[in-house]
Amino acid sequence: MINETYRTMLQGKSIIRELSEYAAKRGQEIGYHNVFDYSLGNPSVPCPKEYTEAMIQILKEEDPMTVHGYSPSLGIQSVRKAIADSLNRRFSMDYEEEHIFMASGAAGALAHGFRCVTKPGDEILVFAPYFPEYGPYITQTGAVMKVVSADTDDLQINFKALEEQMNEKVMAVLVNTPNNPSGIAYSPKTMERLGDFLEMKQKQYGHDIFLISDEPYREIVFQGTEPVYVSKFYDNTISCYSFSKSLSLPGERIGYVAVNPRCRGAKDLAAMCGQISRGIGHNCPPSSVQLAVARILDKTSDLSVYETNRDLLYDALTGLGFQVVKPGGTFYMFPKALEEDAAIFCQKAKAYDLILVPSDNFGVPGYFRMAYCMDTEKVKRSVPVLERFVKAEYPGVGER
């Protein structure tokens, strides 16, 4: 019989998707260049030309039986080794090939990470504001997602709320830094405090608590922000990485799980991912993409546009009187709405062809997300529109 759980989910449309569909439709009416579509977190720069060159070379020169052949269940060995070496070089870690599991993007990596260290009924903590897909990601494993409310002053971790939510049933804690939707990067101080807190709770409860680190934005950190490598701050860390944003390859579904060698049962954990794959039909990212990415591991797309846009937009928003914590990375910003109900605020903005996402689904009411992964020229053109919108709908705001 048809599974009613999944059928019911068809009713619950994602607000981000709805807004992005609206933007596309509106674009057909007035030209998409006139729609200031801040809805979707899609990279706005192409992959580096080195990726295309590597892939064409592989297709032309390598044996197609190898290039397109089954990859072993944990990923192609040489690729896993190359990733371990790259991480060791860049972050002074000591990964071996055995700690790396190739996964189809961060979503695939998280699907394995959660299942590795929780069983149905266990709790997983997430920090608001958080990526709304964490809901279905976690719930469908059978684990229970619990939200730690935000510290809206600086959007670092709210340790008081964390202390309140922590209990013996918590087997994993999920962090995402730099963060979608806020763009905030956790400081080394935040990470140290989190590591100490989890160590203390592990001892208190007498069981492991794993830190699952969702890192698709790891390479998008702006000047003046100190990058952190999460695994350095806590031994029981499982890093979930994606090349979607760093190489602008979101459709190619390529990423990995990197298990901290000091994790309890570190090599078992990576191997267990291969077992989890059997049940969820994962079976590794595309073999040719694994091979191509391994040739350009320390490269990224030209990500500078995101910092340019951040500066532009941050200055414009604060100038207009918005409260906003300055993002340290990603291509998101998370300003406070100019009225209590963020949905109404974003609804009003739509009339100006400003497509903003209300924050309720991110676990913090009264804010909105702007995904500024777009041409700088368009960000610039959006500033006077933002000004017109604020002046007309919220007169008096920002005037001293």
Next chain:
Amino acid sequence: MINETYRTMLQGKSIIRELSEYAAKRGQEIGYHNVFDYSLGNPSVPCPKEYTEAMIQILKEEDPMTVHGYSPSLGIQSVRKAIADSLNRRFSMDYEEEHIFMASGAAGALAHGFRCVTKPGDEILVFAPYFPEYGPYITQTGAVMKVVSADTDDLQINFKALEEQMNEKVMAVLVNTPNNPSGIAYSPKTMERLGDFLEMKQKQYGHDIFLISDEPYREIVFQGTEPVYVSKFYDNTISCYSFSKSLSLPGERIGYVAVNPRCRGAKDLAAMCGQISRGIGHNCPPSSVQLAVARILDKTSDLSVYETNRDLLYDALTGLGFQVVKPGGTFYMFPKALEEDAAIFCQKAKAYDLILVPSDNFGVPGYFRMAYCMDTEKVKRSVPVLERFVKAEYPGVGER
């Protein structure tokens, strides 16, 4: 805490993988060309050159933002449409784009298919002999796999055993024709009888029973065998297809789910796959591979070697006195072992560098599988070795 279910699975090694690893190791000692490795079902012919050409053209000429961009959650629309059109043309079906869901190979397609039409505790019937991975595929959804024992006379469906296993808790039946491990293709008569039986049982129980059709070998059907398109025989059919074998792209993870338009809730079912993906971290096959495959949908690799090998090996085996049902497709053969315990039989064969897989994990004791996806030259060289093995270990067999 570490999930003990998955950790325990690390102990249970796949016999196929173990034998294939042994073959590789033995190959390092005596040269792999001297190891008659019939263990693994890996395509032995390259992808068609049209695939490589299509991919290079896409990489050189198309916008990288489109080629490597996120695909919508059900797959790229134009690709889904092209697949529907191709299936309609070839099998006189009436699929629309809405019935197609792009999946990462047959494993990905099955992971979605099972979850669409069962919930934990429901039963799914499989027919022996069956692909051993069906065990973890099904068990990890929470459903229960029940095995319908084989009719070893012709390896078509054992309807008496089916009648015995059928009960109200069965919500889905899994077929795989042409079959791994037997190479047998179900006849139209078998499929008609199965369709009638399931229709009757649906009425009797008052609920739907879905037929899930695992079709990676659909294009590998030999002369004299009438190909069947499973969905033609039963409305509530969900086809799970992979290009792994037809285009020799097993590592690229590309396939699809095609829901029979006459299924109950047909369009919901395909859409539900997008919801299931959120929980298992699937998120579509690689975008560039979707685009490339869509350009060569009606092409296959040169699959003729498999029929040549089938003929050679079938004649040799029957000549040596083996009982074997002649395969109608795939690149597998499933002869009866020459002693009761297939594991001992295959162990003895190993001493002759003949790598054969005992049948116990396929749900039928006393047989063995040969995957004859290899160069014909090697199959030919294996024949005198088979003869030496049989004459030495089982003298008298095959003599009249």
